[in-house]
Amino acid sequence: MDFSFDARTEELRQKLLAFMDSHIYPAEPVFERQLAEQDDPWSVPPIVDELKAQARGQGLWNLFLPGTYGADLTNLQYAPLAEITGRSPRLAPVALNCAAPDTGNMEILAMFGTERQKTRWLRPLLDGEIRSAFAMTEPDVASSDATNIATRIERDGDEYVINGRKWYTSGAMNPRCEILIVMGKTDPNTERHRRQSMILVPRNTRGVDVKRGMRVFGYDDADHGGHAEVEFTDVRVPAENLIAEEGAGFAISQARLGPGRIHHCMRLIGMAERAIELMCERAVSRTAFGKPLAEQGVVRGWIAEARVRAEQLRLLVLKTAWLMDTVGNKGAHAEIQAIKIATPQSVEWILDKAIQVHGAGGVSQDFPLGELWAQACMLRLADGPDEVHQQSLALRELRNHRK
Amino acid sequence: MDFSFDARTEELRQKLLAFMDSHIYPAEPVFERQLAEQDDPWSVPPIVDELKAQARGQGLWNLFLPGTYGADLTNLQYAPLAEITGRSPRLAPVALNCAAPDTGNMEILAMFGTERQKTRWLRPLLDGEIRSAFAMTEPDVASSDATNIATRIERDGDEYVINGRKWYTSGAMNPRCEILIVMGKTDPNTERHRRQSMILVPRNTRGVDVKRGMRVFGYDDADHGGHAEVEFTDVRVPAENLIAEEGAGFAISQARLGPGRIHHCMRLIGMAERAIELMCERAVSRTAFGKPLAEQGVVRGWIAEARVRAEQLRLLVLKTAWLMDTVGNKGAHAEIQAIKIATPQSVEWILDKAIQVHGAGGVSQDFPLGELWAQACMLRLADGPDEVHQQSLALRELRNHRK
Amino acid sequence: MDFSFDARTEELRQKLLAFMDSHIYPAEPVFERQLAEQDDPWSVPPIVDELKAQARGQGLWNLFLPGTYGADLTNLQYAPLAEITGRSPRLAPVALNCAAPDTGNMEILAMFGTERQKTRWLRPLLDGEIRSAFAMTEPDVASSDATNIATRIERDGDEYVINGRKWYTSGAMNPRCEILIVMGKTDPNTERHRRQSMILVPRNTRGVDVKRGMRVFGYDDADHGGHAEVEFTDVRVPAENLIAEEGAGFAISQARLGPGRIHHCMRLIGMAERAIELMCERAVSRTAFGKPLAEQGVVRGWIAEARVRAEQLRLLVLKTAWLMDTVGNKGAHAEIQAIKIATPQSVEWILDKAIQVHGAGGVSQDFPLGELWAQACMLRLADGPDEVHQQSLALRELRNHRK
Amino acid sequence: MDFSFDARTEELRQKLLAFMDSHIYPAEPVFERQLAEQDDPWSVPPIVDELKAQARGQGLWNLFLPGTYGADLTNLQYAPLAEITGRSPRLAPVALNCAAPDTGNMEILAMFGTERQKTRWLRPLLDGEIRSAFAMTEPDVASSDATNIATRIERDGDEYVINGRKWYTSGAMNPRCEILIVMGKTDPNTERHRRQSMILVPRNTRGVDVKRGMRVFGYDDADHGGHAEVEFTDVRVPAENLIAEEGAGFAISQARLGPGRIHHCMRLIGMAERAIELMCERAVSRTAFGKPLAEQGVVRGWIAEARVRAEQLRLLVLKTAWLMDTVGNKGAHAEIQAIKIATPQSVEWILDKAIQVHGAGGVSQDFPLGELWAQACMLRLADGPDEVHQQSLALRELRNHRK
Secondary structure, three states: OEOOOOHHHHHHHHHHHHHHHHHHHHHHHHHHHHHHHOOOOOOOOHHHHHHHHHHHHOOOOOOOOOOOOOOOOOHHHHHHHHHHHHOOOOOHHHHOOOOOOHHHHHHHHHHHOOHHHHHHHHHHHHOOOOEEEEEOOOOOOOOOOHHHOOOEEEEEOOEEEEEEEEEEEEOOOOOOEEEEEEEEEOOOOOOHHHOEEEEEEEOOOOOEEEEEEEOEOOEOOHHHOOEEEEEEEEEEEEHHHEOOOOOOHHHHHHHHHHHHHHHHHHHHHHHHHHHHHHHHHHHHHOEEOOEEHHHOHHHHHHHHHHHHHHHHHHHHHHHHHHHHHHHHHHHOHHHHHHHHHHHHHHHHHHHHHHHHHHHHHHHOOOOOHHHHHHHHHHHHHOOOOHHHHHHHHHHHHHHOOOO | OEOOOOHHHHHHHHHHHHHHHHHHHHHHHHHHHHHHHOOOOOOOOHHHHHHHHHHHHOOOOOOOOOOOOOOOOOHHHHHHHHHHHOOOOOOHHHHOOOOOOHHHHHHHHHHHOOHHHHHHHHHHHHOOOOEEEEEOOOOOOOOOOHHHOOOEEEEEOOEEEEEEEEEEEEOOOOOOEEEEEEEEEOOOOOOHHHOEEEEEEEOOOOOEEEEEEEOEOOEOOHHHOOEEEEEEEEEEEEHHHEOOOOOOHHHHHHHHHHHHHHHHHHHHHHHHHHHHHHHHHHHHHOEEOOEEHHHOHHHHHHHHHHHHHHHHHHHHHHHHHHHHHHHHHHHOHHHHHHHHHHHHHHHHHHHHHHHHHHHHHHHOOOOOHHHHHHHHHHHHHOOOOHHHHHHHHHHHHHHOOOO | OEOOOOHHHHHHHHHHHHHHHHHHHHHHHHHHHHHHHOOOOOOOOHHHHHHHHHHHHOOOOOOOOOOOOOOOOOHHHHHHHHHHHOOOOOOHHHHOOOOOOHHHHHHHHHHHOOHHHHHHHHHHHHOOOOEEEEEOOOOOOOOOOHHHOOOEEEEEOOEEEEEEEEEEEEOOOOOOEEEEEEEEEOOOOOOHHHOEEEEEEEOOOOOEEEEEEEOEOOEOOHHHOOEEEEEEEEEEEEHHHEOOOOOOHHHHHHHHHHHHHHHHHHHHHHHHHHHHHHHHHHHHHOEEOOEEHHHOHHHHHHHHHHHHHHHHHHHHHHHHHHHHHHHHHHHOHHHHHHHHHHHHHHHHHHHHHHHHHHHHHHHOOOOOHHHHHHHHHHHHHOOOOHHHHHHHHHHHHHHOOOO | OEOOOOHHHHHHHHHHHHHHHHHHHHHHHHHHHHHHHOOOOOOOOHHHHHHHHHHHHOOOOOOOOOOOOOOOOOHHHHHHHHHHHOOOOOOHHHHOOOOOOHHHHHHHHHHHOOHHHHHHHHHHHHOOOOEEEEEOOOOOOOOOOHHHOOOEEEEEOOEEEEEEEEEEEEOOOOOOEEEEEEEEEOOOOOOHHHOEEEEEEEOOOOOEEEEEEEOEOOEOOHHHOOEEEEEEEEEEEEHHHEOOOOOOHHHHHHHHHHHHHHHHHHHHHHHHHHHHHHHHHHHHHOEEOOEEHHHOHHHHHHHHHHHHHHHHHHHHHHHHHHHHHHHHHHHOHHHHHHHHHHHHHHHHHHHHHHHHHHHHHHHOOOOOHHHHHHHHHHHHHOOOOHHHHHHHHHHHHHHOOOO
16 A cells, blocks of 8 residues: 555656646636636637647646556556646646546546447547536436436437436536437336446437536536536437447446546545645735734634645545555445545535635635535535445445344 | 514514415516526516515515614514515515615614715615615725724715725625715724724715626625625715714624624524425435435434524524613624524534435525525625634623633 | 513522522532542432432422422423522532432322322422432343333232343432332233333332442442442332333333423533533633633634523523423423434533543543533433434424425 | 555564454453452452463564564554554553553653663563553643643752642552653743653652542543552652753653654554444344334444544554654654544544444443543543644644745
C-alpha cells in the first residue's frame, strides 16, 4: 500500500500545477464573462477550446483513461492529478478532456464498444471534438434502485425502439453533445439484474426530445452542458448500437460506476482544498469586532477541522485507488462505497464553513463556493443517496457475523 | 406565557388557511410559468397583483404591522399567520403585503418617519403600490459588525451626499422598487454607535447605479426583486430625507431587526412544515429496494427528528413573540438572538433531509425544496452569522458569573 | 396553552428554591462524605433522612403525585418544581419523596391498586418509610419491545409462581427496598398486548435473589439503590398480589411511562441548567493561553448553544405537560415521545461541553458532571432507545399521507 | 508513503494475533474475577504476571520502544501491533510491557536519562518489574497550557525540593509503582518555555502523599494503577534525579507527547474495531419488533459509518507514523495534532453507537463498551482538549495566508 508519487505522476503533477497557474486560474474570470455575454446559455465559451488545445499540446490529455486509448495511468497515478483539476472544476477537467460524463462514456466504449462504435463515437470523444451524455436517472422512479428503471428498449427487426423519460441527463444541453448512452429495460421478465441494456442514441435521432435543463439549487450548470430532461418517443436506432449484449446494462453500469465515483471523489478533495484556501485568505483579510476573523477561535476550529477531514478523505481515496489497481474494481467495492459516502458529506461540511466565513459573498457568484457546495450536495444524491450505500456496506460488515 | 390563539387570531388563521388553499397553492405553478415566460426577469408576474387584490379584499393585508397603520396585531397574534405564509414564501407574503424588506421599511417609516416621509413613501407601501429596499450590507467589509459600514452620508448645505457600495440590497432589482433606505456613516469620529445614519434615497436619483443581481446559490430571487449590488456616487438627496436624526442609524437598525428576525423565523417554520409534508408524501409514494421509502428506518428517523425540531422551534418563537409583546423588543433581546441562531440552522437540517428523500428532484426546480434551502442558508448569514449572535448570547449568560 | 406559573406553583417554587439553597446544596458534600465512609455501600446515608423530614415539614412532599394521595398538582404545576430538583438529582428528588422508581410505582398503586395493596405498600411509600423497585428490563431480550419480556408469572391455585431474570431493576439494591413490581408473561398465547401482567413481589420472598448491582459507566448509583440483577426462581406470592388483572401489564406500563418520562425530562433540564452554571463559573475562573476560557470563542459558542437548547427543551416539556393535563396522557402520546427523544440527547450534548470546559475535573468525582452525563446517556437507552420512539413518531406523522 | 507491512511486522502481527486468541481474550473474564475478589482494589491481579511472562517468552515485549533498549520497531511497524493490543486495552498493553504511562517514561529515560538513572529505573521498567507514573496535570490550573504548571522544583544544595499538587497522575495508585516523573517549575522568571524541568521522585520519598484515586466517569481504572491525586510537600531528592537539565521540561514533554499520542490513537482504533465487532454480533443476535437489529436501517447506517470512520482514522494514523519515521516527530507535528483531534472523537462516536445497539448492557460491566467509551472521552481531554490542538493546527494552516 504505497501512496508515494512515482516519477511519471510527479512529472505530470508539476506540469499540471504549472498549467493551473498559467492557464486555468487566469481563465476563470474570462470564462465567467464569456458565459454571461453569450446569447445561447448552453453553448461553450471560446476560452474552453483554447484551453483544450493548450492542455493537449502539453500532454495533459485523457489522463483518466487507462489503456492504449488514454494516458494509461493507474488510478493511483491519476488521483493526485484529478484532485488538482477539482480546484477549478468548471474549467480544468474539461480542458484536459477529463470531464464527466464523457469520461465514463469513453470508458464504456473503450471496454465494451465494437470497433465500429469506437470509430464512430470514441474517437471524436477522445479528440474532444464532441461531447456525450449518460441517460440513466428517471423522474418517475427511485433510480438508485436500478431495477426500477422503466424506459423500454425493444427489439424490432434490425432496430431497437426506445420509449421513456429521463432527467438529470448531464451534458445533454450542450450543443456539442452528439451521442447519448441510454439505460433501459430490454426484457422485463428475466432475472432482475439482466433486464437492462445500454444503447447508443445519437442526440439528433427523431423522437429524442431534449426538453429543458434541470437545475441544481438554482444553478443550470450550463457551462458543462446542464442536466437535461429528455423524452424518448418511439426512438429508433440500428440494432448494432446496443452496447455489449442484451441484459448487460446493469453489469456495464457497475463497471462504469467504480471509476466514475473515485474521479468525483478526487475532484471533491480538490474543491475542499480550494475552499480551505479561500477560507484562510478571507479569514486573514476580514476584520470584525476589532480583530481579523483568523483570530476568532470558532473560525480557527473550522479551519483545523477542515484540514483534518481533507487529510482523512484523501488517504481513503488513495487507498481505494490503490486497491482498484491491485485487486480490481470488484475487490475494491466496499472502499468505493466508503468514499462515495464519506467524501461528498465531508466536503459539503468544509464548503459550508468556508461559505460561513465569507458571509453573503460566500453564496454569491463572486466566489466559487456556492456552486461547489451545490455540486457536493448533488454528489450525495447522484448515483444513489448515501443511505443506499450505507446499507450495502453494513451488509458486508455483518456478513462475518451472520448466525 | 399563554400561547393559545385568541378569537381574532383564530379567525384570521382560518381565513388565511382557506386563502392558501383557494388562491396561493393553485397560483404557484401559474407564477412559475409567468416568471419563465416574461422578458424582463425582474418584473413582477401579473398573478401577484391579482393575489394582492384578493388578499386585501379579504382583510389579509399588512398583518405584520402594529399600530393604526397596519392590522394592529401583536407579535403573538401575527406569529401563526406568518408561519402559514412561509409555506409558500415566494407568493403568500407578497400577496398579503407582508414581504421583506418592505415590512421592515414600513416599520421604520411608521415609527421614525416624518409626516412628509410617511405621506410620500409609507402610504404607497401600505397600499402595495410600490416596493422598497434596504441597503445595509457592503461587499468590502464584514457588515455583521455595523461599525464597519463604510458608505458615507455627508451633509452639504440642504442636502446629504452619499458615496459607497452596497450589495445584497434585497428588492432593489424590482422595477417597482422606488425607494431605498440607506445606512451609512455621517460622523466617523464620534462614539461607535452614533456614527451611522439612515436616509431615504429614491431609486431613480442621479448617481444611484443598480449594477447587477447577486445570486444565492444560483438563484436570482428575481420574483421578489433580487439582491442588488448598488453603487452610490455623489448621490444627493434633500436633508429632510434623513430618518430621525444624525447618528440614529444604529438604534433604528436595532429596532428594525427584532421584528424582522422573528418574522423570518416564523416563515422558516412554515417552510419546515411544508418540507415535512413533502417528505412524507414522497416517502409514501416512492418505492426502492422492494418497499416504500416510508418503511425505511432511516427515513422514519428523519421524519421524527424533523417533527421534534419543528415543535421546539415554534415554541421558542412563540415565547419570543410573547416576550416582545410584554417586555418589549429590548427585553426580548436574548430570545431574539436565540431564535436567530436556532431556526435557520434547524430548518436547514429539515430541508436537507427532505431533499435527500426526493433524490435529484429535491434540488430541481420541480420542487420548492432547493430554493427553500437556499433561503434558510442565507438567513444563517443574513444580519450576522450565527457565530456573532452566539458570542453575544454567551456574554449575557456569563454576566452573572463574572468575577 | 398557558405556561405561566399560577399562584400555587409560584409559592412552591419559591419555597423549593429556598430549600435548595438552605438544605440541599449544603448537604451535597456531606452526602458524599457519608457515602464514602459507610461500610455498606448500598445503605442510605443519614443526611437523606434528615432532608426528608425537613422537606416534608415544609410541605415539599409527594409533589409528583396527582389526586388525593399526593400534592394534587397538574403536570404543568409540577414541571418547574421537578426541574429544580434535577439540579441536585441525587438528593433533591429523594428528599421530597419524588424519586424514581418510587414515583411510578406509587402512581400504579394509586391508580390500579386494591385497598389492601394500597394500605400495605402505597401508604409506607407515601410516607417515605420504604423504597420500591420496578423489575422490567431483562438481560436476555431486547426489552424495548415489551412483547419480548420472557419472565413467567404462572397461576398455581391461590398463588402466582414467578420465574425469570431481570436486570437494571433500579432501587433494588437499597436495603430499604421492600417491594418489587414485576412485569412478566401470564399468557404467552393470547393477543400480543394482553400477554403481560404486573405483580407485587416483596423483596424478601423466598426465591428472589438480588444478585449484584449493575453499573452505568462505572457508577453503581448506590445512593439511590443501584440497578440490580434479580433472579426469580419459583417465587410464590398470593394471587391477590396481581395488579389489576391478568393481561393488564402492557396497559399499566403505558400508563406508568407517560408521567415517568416527563418527570425524567423535567429533571434533565434542571441538570442542564446546573451544567450551564458550572460551565460559566469555570469559564470565568480558568485561564489558559493568556485569557480566561470565557473569552475563547469556542467556549462562548458552546454556552450560547447550550442556552438555546435548554430553552427549546423546556418549552417542549411544558407544552407536553399542558397537553397531558388537558387531553390526557394518550392524547399527548406524540409529544411524550418527542421529549423522550429530544431531552436526553440535547442534555447529553450540554453536559459533554460542560465537561470539556472542566478538563479532567469534568470526568472526576469532584464535579457532578460525569455522573449527570451517565444519567443522561442511560435515559437515552432506558425505556426504549431513541430509535424506537423515532419510528413510532414518524408513523404518526406519515399517517395522514398514507396512500 | 508505503503502508504495507514488511516481513518483520507481519511476523509479529501473526504472533500477536495468535497470542490474543490463545491468551488475552480467555484471560479477560479471569482478570475481572480476580479484580473483584482481591482485597486491595489497587493491587495487580496475578493473571497479569502470567501473561507478562508468556508474552515476553514469545518475544512480544517492549515493542513500543525504538533503539537497542526495545524491540527497535519503527512507528509504522509498531502501529498495527499497538492497534491489536487496543482490542483488549486493559490486558494486552500491560502484558506486552507496552502500557502507558510506562511507555512514555521509558522513552524519556532512554533518550534523556543518565547511565545511573537508566540502571536504577529504566532497567526494572524494561523488565516489567516495577511500574511508574507521570505527574503533570494539576487540579488548580488549566494544565493544557504547560506554562500554567505551578508545582515548584527548587534547588537547595545537592538536592531539589518539590512542592505542589498533581492529579490524574495515572498509574500512581498501583502498589508496584516505584517512581514518578514530576514536571514542575524550576525558574519562574525565565523565558516561558524554559521554566519547567522534570525530575525523578521515588514514590516512597518522604513528603510524597498519594491521596486518592481520581475517577473517570465512575471508573477508578484500578487495574492499571488508577489516576492519583498526589501532594508533594517539601519533597527532597538528590540533584542528580533531574532529567537532562534545568529548563528542559517543556522540550522533554514535547518529545514524549508525539509517540504517546500516536500510541493512544493506534490503540483507540483497536478499541473501535472491537466495538464494531461487538455491535455486529449484537445486531445479528437480538430481535426487536419482529426482526433482528441487523435488519434495522438505522443500525446498518451506524455500522457503515463506523467502518468508514475507522478506515479513515487508521490511514491518518499510519501516515503520521510514516512521517514520524521519515521526517521526525517535529516534522510530523501537524499530523500528530490531527490524529489527536480526530481519533478520540470519532472512536467515541463509534462506541456510542455500539452502546446504543447493546441497550442497558452497553453501559454495564458485562460488556467492555462503557469503559472503552470513558477512555476515549478521557483522551479527548488528556494532554489538551481538542480545542487547543485545533487552534494550533489552524495557525499552521493560516501561516501561508498571513498578510
